[in-house]
Amino acid sequence: MKTMxxxxxxxxxxxxxxxxxxxxxxxxxTKLKVVGAWGNLTQYKNFEQPFWTKxxxxxxxxxxxxxxxxxxxxxxxxxxxxxxxxxxxxDFGSTVLGYVAADDARNEAVDLAGLSPDxxxxxxxxxAYKPVLDKFYGEKFGIKVLGIWPYSAQVLYCSGEIKGLxxxxxxxxxxxxxxxxxxxxxxxxxGVTLAFNEVVPALQNxxxxxxxxxxxxxxxxxxxxxxxxIYALPxxxxxxxxxxxxxxxxxxxxxxxxxxxxxxxxxxxSIWKAAAEETQQGYDCNAGKDxxxxxxxxxxxxxPVSDADKALLKKALADxxxxxxxxxxxxxxxxxxxxxxxxVVGLTAAAK
Numbered sequence: 001m002k003t004m005x006x007x008x009x010x011x012x013x014x015x016x017x018x019x020x021x022x023x024x025x026x027x028x029x030t031k032l033k034v035v036g037a038w039g040n041l042t043q044y045k046n047f048e049q050p051f052w053t054k055x056x057x058x059x060x061x062x063x064x065x066x067x068x069x070x071x072x073x074x075x076x077x078x079x080x081x082x083x084x085x086x087x088x089x090x091d092f093g094s095t096v097l098g099y100v101a102a103d104d105a106r107n108e109a110v111d112l113a114g115l116s117p118d119x120x121x122x123x124x125x126x127x128a129y130k131p132v133l134d135k136f137y138g139e140k141f142g143i144k145v146l147g148i149w150p151y152s153a154q155v156l157y158c159s160g161e162i163k164g165l166x167x168x169x170x171x172x173x174x175x176x177x178x179x180x181x182x183x184x185x186x187x188x189x190x191g192v193t194l195a196f197n198e199v200v201p202a203l204q205n206x207x208x209x210x211x212x213x214x215x216x217x218x219x220x221x222x223x224x225x226x227x228x229x230i231y232a233l234p235x236x237x238x239x240x241x242x243x244x245x246x247x248x249x250x251x252x253x254x255x256x257x258x259x260x261x262x263x264x265x266x267x268x269x270s271i272w273k274a275a276a277e278e279t280q281q282g283y284d285c286n287a288g289k290d291x292x293x294x295x296x297x298x299x300x301x302x303x304p305v306s307d308a309d310k311a312l313l314k315k316a317l318a319d320x321x322x323x324x325x326x327x328x329x330x331x332x333x334x335x336x337x338x339x340x341x342x343x344v345v346g347l348t349a350a351a352k
């Protein structure tokens with residue numbers, strides 16, 4: 001009897017293995033080319049790169065493989081990615097939505113300054129708006145949205161003391177998108193447009209007094225060498241959108257498409273789960289704490305946030321950021337926001 005059970009168990013294991021192999025073999029050999037986000041940051045190093053170069057090949061039993069290059073190593077700044085995808089120059093690609101805000105205000109919607117005070121809210125906002133972006137990009141760009149994920153919380157790095165939002169008055173601040181610039185201007189500062197890789201020399205040469213980026217992103221880019229203080233108030237999450245040219249997508253075998261959708265959804269979940277941990281690691285590493293494990297221990301001052309400033313952030317969103325965004329968001333843009341993100345956060349956008 002024991003021998004029979006052992007035989008049945010072995011048969012089951014072999015059948016499962018054969019089924020798994022057969023599933024992989026059903027997919028034709030497929031090689032993909034992918035453009036990733038910033039190659040010097042942990043999101044690319046820890047998630048995007050291993051996903052495309054190792055994980056999908058292992059999970060497909062060698063049927064699907066990919067090459068990935070971060071856009072900054074291609075001499076691009078990020079704003080060109082979706083335009084190149086529309087032209088078919090890039091097949092799969094990632095970029096920060098804030099970088100393409102000038103193309104259409106819809107790209108700002110998931111990351112308006114002050115909209116998501118924590119990563120849980122940011123995920124709900126992203127999930128609610130993803131179908132809106134997919135429809136827009138499908139119709140206007142011929143692009144299919146496959147995933148949206150965040151960097152660590154976007155905060156102020158300053159080369160000098162900062163105690164609160166009132167200290168922004170008179171300061172020049174590098175902002176990654178227009179909505180952050182409007183937020184800074186609401187407190188008497190001046191928003192300055194600079195590419196991410198131009199920030200260190202700008203802070204060093206006093207071209208700007210402060211700059212906004214992720215807590216861990218700034219550490220990875222060694223902003224601690226030129227900045228002394230971090231104000232630990234999450235202003236946003238610098239969402240990345242990952243997409244594919246629809247014509248390229250439609251040429252793939254249906255089994256490959258199904259496989260990639262499932263795996264990219266898993267990649268998206270992994271990055272979202274890591275966002276809160278990376279945010280805290282950014283604070284810990286920049287402050288030089290022993291708990292730092294993802295970055296470089298620095299000697300920055302991490303400034304705690306007052307309840308009064310948290311309230312001011314919400315007020316700036318409602319009174320300044322949201323109305324100004326609504327004024328430049330054309331067509332059905334405001335209505336789709338109110339029907340998706342607005343329901344999540346309890347806000348109604350309207351131009352003033």
